[in-house]
Amino acid sequence: MTSLALVVLIVIAGAGAFWFFRAAFTPAAPQQVAQTQHDSVPRSEEAPFSTQRALSMVSNQARTTLLPWGIVLDPAHGFIWVAEPGCEPKPKCPTRSQGVLGQYAFSDGNFIQDFNEPAGYTGPLFLKVDGAGNVWFTEPTSDAIGEFSPQSGSWNQWSLKKGSSPFDLVFDARGNLWFTEFSSNDIGFLNTNTHQVVETPIPTPGSNPYGMTITPQGTIWFCENAAGIDQIGSFTPTQSGTIKIKEYGVGSFRPHLIASDGAGNIWYSGGFNGAIGEFDPRTGKNTSYVAYTGACLTPPNCTGTHISGIYVDSKGNIWFTDSLSLRVGYIVPSTGQMVARTIHATNAHPNDGLVVDGSGRVWFTEEYRQTLTMWPPGTVS
Numbered sequence: 001m002t003s004l005a006l007v008v009l010i011v012i013a014g015a016g017a018f019w020f021f022r023a024a025f026t027p028a029a030p031q032q033v034a035q036t037q038h039d040s041v042p043r044s045e046e047a048p049f050s051t052q053r054a055l056s057m058v059s060n061q062a063r064t065t066l067l068p069w070g071i072v073l074d075p076a077h078g079f080i081w082v083a084e085p086g087c088e089p090k091p092k093c094p095t096r097s098q099g100v101l102g103q104y105a106f107s108d109g110n111f112i113q114d115f116n117e118p119a120g121y122t123g124p125l126f127l128k129v130d131g132a133g134n135v136w137f138t139e140p141t142s143d144a145i146g147e148f149s150p151q152s153g154s155w156n157q158w159s160l161k162k163g164s165s166p167f168d169l170v171f172d173a174r175g176n177l178w179f180t181e182f183s184s185n186d187i188g189f190l191n192t193n194t195h196q197v198v199e200t201p202i203p204t205p206g207s208n209p210y211g212m213t214i215t216p217q218g219t220i221w222f223c224e225n226a227a228g229i230d231q232i233g234s235f236t237p238t239q240s241g242t243i244k245i246k247e248y249g250v251g252s253f254r255p256h257l258i259a260s261d262g263a264g265n266i267w268y269s270g271g272f273n274g275a276i277g278e279f280d281p282r283t284g285k286n287t288s289y290v291a292y293t294g295a296c297l298t299p300p301n302c303t304g305t306h307i308s309g310i311y312v313d314s315k316g317n318i319w320f321t322d323s324l325s326l327r328v329g330y331i332v333p334s335t336g337q338m339v340a341r342t343i344h345a346t347n348a349h350p351n352d353g354l355v356v357d358g359s360g361r362v363w364f365t366e367e368y369r370q371t372l373t374m375w376p377p378g379t380v381s
Contacts, residue, residue: 053078055359056108057376064372065100065114068365070126070137070168071353071372073106077133077150080104080363082353082372085123085141091165091182092141099123101135101148102372109363109374118155121146126168126352130175130192138166138179145169145177145190158190161199168212168257170220172237180209180222187222189241198241204229211257211310215264219281223255223268230254232268232279250286252300253277256308257352259318261333267318269310273300276307276318276331289331291320291338309354309364321350321364328354328364329380341380345369 066086073080082102087093098117101124105112117124124137124146135148139157143164147156160166165183172178177190181199185207189198202209207224214220214237224231230253235243255268255277266279274292279285292305309321317330322340326348329340343350343366353365353372360377 053105053107055106055361056374057359057361058108059376059379060109060374062104062109062111062372064102064365064370066123067367067370068102068372069124069352069367071355071363071365072127072129072135073355073357073363074129074133075106075357076131078106079112079129079133079150080106080109080372081127081129081135082365083124083127083137085125087123088367089123089125089140091167093123096122096141101127101137103150104372106357109372115148115150117146121155121157125166128169128171128177130171136169136171136177136192138169140165140167140182145179145188158195158197160188160197161186164188164199167210168222170212170214172214172220173218174237174239176237176239176241178212178220178237180212182208182210182225185209187235187243187245189237189243191239191241196241200241200243200245202233202245202247204231204247207231209233211255211268213258213260213266215260215266216262217264219264221258221260221266223258225254225256225271227254232258232266234281248279248284250277250279251288253288257310259310259312261312261316261318267310267312269307269320270300271308272302272306274302274305274307276310276320278318278333289318289333289336289338291329291331291340292322292325294325306351308352309350311354311356313356313360314358315360319354319356319362321352321354323349323351323367326350328362328375339380341375 066084070083084100101115103112122141127137164181167180167182169179179188186199208226210225211223233247254271258268276289278287294304296302306324311319319330326343327340347368348366349368362375
């Protein structure tokens with residue numbers, strides 16, 4: 001299936017504006033796909049708490065079992081975890097099918113094993129790992145937060161408000177979990193010890209909160225993705241879950257995912273406007289960096305770009321994925337220079353799964369191609 005495949009534009013009220021643009025310019029993909037057979041045999045060298053093998057600096061591409069989404073690194077235990085919902089969430093999957101947590105080797109990116117969700121769980125979307133190696137994930141289709149313990153093989157789940165659609169998530173310094181609720185317009189809180197849930201409405205109605213991050217100073221930031229809203233928000237996490245949310249306009253951006261650099265500057269992907277945005281919390285200044293130089297249909301909406309994934313590496317470079325132009329690249333903030341590499345596979349669709357490890361290796365999911373890809377330092381230059 002190619003990026004030229006004819007797609008049907010479906011306009012849905014409210015949150016549907018986002019999916020109108022996405023459907024219009026996104027290569028068609030199956031709503032639910034069968035599991036793929038892995039080429040490699042599952043390995044167990046990366047058993048939890050074992051001695052790490054040497055890190056590979058050779059490009060690698062491993063097959064995922066289902067359509068992949070978010071990625072999280074767990075170098076302390078030797079793993080890369082991939083959330084595999086098996087669908088394109090809009091914001092929910094079309095069925096309540098179980099998904100997969102894929103476990104891959106941090107050393108080289110090769111497949112280790114799959115952990116299939118049990119009955120009553122639905123496709124994981126974004127995920128984080130706690131200090132003990134437990135994997136926490138959002139389930140927008142069933143309005144729940146899940147936890148999986150690789151050491152014991154146990155699963156836990158906490159239900160949220162019906163119709164909330166939890167998306168991205170972060171841990172605060174106390175180990176509590178915070179998450180965006182895309183459909184209900186809330187910020188969610190889960191005390192990971194008492195399992196108390198608190199959901200706080202965002203001041204702007206219908207903002208569709210999407211990505212979330214935490215700064216080195218401990219402030220949590222999130223994106224408001226709805227068309228015409230063009231805002232990011234912030235709050236100081238509390239032990240009770242009670243928060244006061246502040247919002248900031250960011251111009252013509254429809255921000256998707258969000259990250260913080262070491263100085264506390266906030267970076268966010270611009271969706272369909274072909275840019276990366278920077279917000280300075282100290283001055284309130286917004287700066288835009290060009291990440292796509294193609295033509296725009298009706299500015300600020302460009303025909304050939306969808307920038308969503310974002311990550312700040314140890315050098316301060318701002319990495320991004322562009323699913324429609326099939327590129328992975330980075331911005332150098334000091335010069336504004338954009339460097340990118342094109343993936344020569346029309347079904348790649350690098351999207352929300354993007355991380356850079358401490359050795360400079362870039363990890364990303366290619367959604368429709370169903371792969372986890374690792375590029376060593378210097379691959380993009």
